[in-house]
Structure formats: C-alpha cells, structure tokens
Amino acid sequence: MNLTSDTNKDQQNELAIKVENMSYKYDKTRIKPDLFIADWQVYAGQHVFLKGESGSGKTTLLNLLAGVLVPDSREITLLGEPFSQLSPQKIDAFRAKHIGVVYQQFNLIPFVSVLKNVQLAAHFGGTCADQVEQTLADLLPKLALSTDCLGQAAGQLSVGQQQRVAIARALINHPDILLVDEPTSALDSAARDAFMQVLLVLCNKFNTTLLFVSHDPHLQAFFTDRVNIAELNIAQGDVI
C-alpha cells in the first residue's frame, strides 16, 4: 500500500519523509508492534494533518521521525538521508539542523529566558548569532510576541505565549521539516485559529514541510492533505 499525501504532487518531486516497512514496539518482548507502517511518503513543502484516535500511534510516529525513538526495523528516510540508520550523534546533529519540533507541552526550559531558550536551539542547529537576531526580528511580530518577552523566564509566560515561543524556537534554524504535536488544546477557538494561520504562513515562507498531529476536527480545515494514522499503522488492525 503506497499512501502518499498528494496535493501538488506533480509539482513536487522531492521527498521530505519516506517511511518503509518501519516497525516499533515499546515492549521488545512482545510480538506485535505498536506501530508498523509499510509505505508512506510526504513531499517537500507539503502540509499534512495527521489525525487519529487516542492511542493510535500519532505521538509515537512523531517521536520516530524526530529521532527520539529508534525504529526496530530501520526504515526512515528524511530529505534523502537514511535517517534511522545514522549513529545517535548524527541523528542529534541532523535533528538540530533540519527538524523543528513543537511538543504538546512545548518543552521550554522554564527558568531560562525566552531568548536563551531560542539561542540554545540555534546553537545546536549551527545558526550564528547575527542570523538568530535577524530571524527573531522577523518572527516575533508575526507571532505577536514583543521584544520585552525575550528577557522573561519562559515559565512566566502565558500558555499562548509559551506556545508561540515554542514555534519561534522550532523555526529559528529554518528547518526543512516541522513536527507539531497537538499544540492548541489549551487555546480558545479564536487563539487557535490565529495560531494556525501564523504557523502556516511561516511554513510557507520557509518552505518547511509540516506534519501537524491533532485529533481536533476543527483544525482539519486548515489542511488539504489529511491522513488518518489508522490508514498508515497497520499494526492496529489484524494485518500483521
């Protein structure tokens, strides 16, 4: 089964994400994996909405694509690189340079300033200080964040502000791939829609491939490419 998220497929020939016969199980003593994907591709620049019921494997897939988890069979290719076959050090370097991740809980360092949070990500991604300054000057107004917040401890900001800082941090290295896990659950509908619009504008600007995980049906409208993890994860059925 070849499941490709397919808007503008004709115009886009570069694959950002290719997953082939990838399996993962949390408990290695079990026979049946928690996640098995036979064949799935996302083209460079696509914005894909990944939906699915609770426990269906969305976060697991995201963590595999981020290199936080390592598949049991190693078949993830990102940007043409055999990502899941790289050494742990190379995976860390690849992630820092090419992948932005926005987690459900944002994962900011709460007692460290907003600026430091962003600078740390930039440092690991090899982005120089001048570039950080330039990108922040561009990003902050788009994210409705004032320069005053840069000096504040991240943990002192509102949830909505932390979310936008998490986006700034994820985009500071102009990643090729942005993985976003259910970030809008704490927002009201107006803030949620504003957030989505900003996110999509920024991904277009940087030509970033976006994989957006959510089970909020309202957010589907922002995407033309939608995939249900149940179609991908054949470990959830009786196929294997």
Ligand SMILES: Nc1ncnc2c1ncn2[C@@H]1O[C@H](COP(=O)(O)OP(=O)(O)OP(=O)(O)O)[C@@H](O)[C@H]1O
């Ligand atoms: N750390 C873990 N240890 C063992 N099993 C886990 C762990 N994390 C997830 N699982 C199992 O893997 C399966 C997929 O979980 P996952 O968190 O990826 O689902 P999800 O679709 O992201 O759910 P949700 O929408 O509730 O966040 C579930 O059966 C879950 O119980």
